Amino acid sequence: MSLSLEKILSEIEQLTPEEQLTVMGHLVEHIKKHINQAQSKRKWSDLxxxxxxxxxxxxxxxxxxxxxxxxxxxxxRLLRGEE
Structure with missing residues (x-):
C-alpha cells in the first residue's frame, strides 16, 4: 500500500461516520462515471x-x-453420396 493511500485512509478513519459516508458516496459516483464512460464507448456498429x-x-x-x-x-445428400 502506498504512503499516500495509507495517509488518506488514516484521515478517513478520523472523520465522523456521516463524513465517511459522504466520502463513500463520492467514490461510488466517481467509479460509476468511469464505468459508464467505458460502456458508452461501445458502438452498435461493433455488432x-x-x-x-x-x-x-x-x-x-x-x-x-x-x-x-x-x-x-x-x-x-452427403450420406447418399449425391454431393
Missing part, C-alpha cells in the same frame, strides 16, 4: 456481421426452422 444476412427481415423462428431443414437435407 456488424455477427448475424448472417438471412436474419434481416425474416422471422427468427422461421429462419431457425428453415436453416435446420436445409442442414438436415444437406447431411442426407
Amino acid at each position: 456488424k456481421g455477427m448475424a448472417p444476412y438471412p436474419l434481416l427481415g425474416e422471422d427468427a423462428q422461421e429462419w431457425v426452422s428453415r436453416t435446420r431443414q436445409e442442414g438436415d437435407e444437406h447431411r442426407e
Whole structure:
C-alpha cells in the first residue's frame, strides 16, 4: 500500500461516520462515471456481421426452422453420396 493511500485512509478513519459516508458516496459516483464512460464507448456498429444476412427481415423462428431443414437435407445428400 502506498504512503499516500495509507495517509488518506488514516484521515478517513478520523472523520465522523456521516463524513465517511459522504466520502463513500463520492467514490461510488466517481467509479460509476468511469464505468459508464467505458460502456458508452461501445458502438452498435461493433455488432456488424455477427448475424448472417438471412436474419434481416425474416422471422427468427422461421429462419431457425428453415436453416435446420436445409442442414438436415444437406447431411442426407452427403450420406447418399449425391454431393
